[in-house]
Amino acid sequence: MQYDSRFIAQAAVRALLYEVSVHPKPGLVDPVGSGPHPDMTVFTFIDSAVALRDYFDAAARCGADFAGADLTALFERLRALGRGAEREMFEATDGVNTHKGAVFSLGVAVGATSHYCKSHDYGTTGVQEVIKRMLAGFTARDLRLLEGKPDFELTAGERQYLKTGATGVRGEAEAGFPSVIDVALPLLRGSRGNGDLNTRLLDVLMLLAGRTEDSNLVKRAGDPAVLDWMHDRSERYFSLGGAGTEAGMRLLGELNEECLERNLSLGGSADLLILTIFFGFMEGIM
Ligand SMILES: CC(C)(COP(=O)(O)OP(=O)(O)OC[C@H]1O[C@@H](n2cnc3c(N)ncnc32)[C@H](O[C@H]2O[C@H](COP(=O)(O)OP(=O)(O)OP(=O)(O)O)[C@@H](O)[C@H]2O)[C@@H]1O)[C@@H](O)C(=O)NCCC(=O)NCCS
């Protein structure tokens, strides 16, 4: 299948809207509640997603139009578009950070997909190779800029890198989003025809939460040990049979309560779910 830029940009916005619609998501905003995010509701996410439509159109066109051999130059062009999109997102949400991570990760995915589809039938492995070439050396280059940056200017991801060496969203992106393409997408493919979409996507979220180093979760907990706790909860969830079982749904409810009490957010895992949904649309498995 050869996709055009318009279809690709539309899939990106649909992925944002599908993710926020999945419920009940522990530690995240969904149509039923705001979880540990009192400054946002599902409507904030709808406003944000709609405001990002032009950005994804521009990112898709940028990918399709790029003709050079050095794909790191394509990434730099996309990054400039992403910075503008972040501003548009904050305008649409009155300063609330809904999709900063997704502006970056999904922007990369849209640009890479569109570039690949210019000369190939769609294939996720091919797109992953494009992403790796676009981001080659990015993490080291970006994090090298931190030398001398005052502490109060550091983002959560930057602070965690300096403290523990965790590379967060940058490392995940540079490696071609392995947790999405090698872990979550196979689950989504395998669950086709088995359960409703909401159930399938809850399982994908919990698989991602169990495998990812979510810098948003670590920031909220103030301790990277929270990752082991979340990874254990995810294992338990799947040992109970996941969202297709009463016991799995009960565990999700308990986890939701625990995230609320401890003010824990799964923002990074939500972004990876968005990416999985996007690739799911591209593969026609949703
Ligand atoms: C490259 C940048 C995007 C790097 O970002 P930065 O250093 O500014 O921020 P980080 O702290 O590193 O995190 C970025 C966001 O990435 C998401 N994330 C976290 N872990 C992972 C992971 N393992 N894999 C993938 N993605 C991950 C996460 O996003 C979600 O959390 C956001 C809410 O965060 P925040 O407001 O900090 O937290 P709250 O606790 O909710 O707020 P408080 O109430 O406590 O204040 C939300 O957006 C989710 O989406 C991380 O936050 C950047 O520097 C950059 O270059 N940006 C501009 C360029 C661009 O986007 N270009 C696009 C195309 S290339």
Ligand SMILES: Nc1ncnc2[nH]cnc12
């Ligand atoms: N549903 C959601 N709730 C909170 N943060 C998010 N980041 C991306 N999706 C999110």
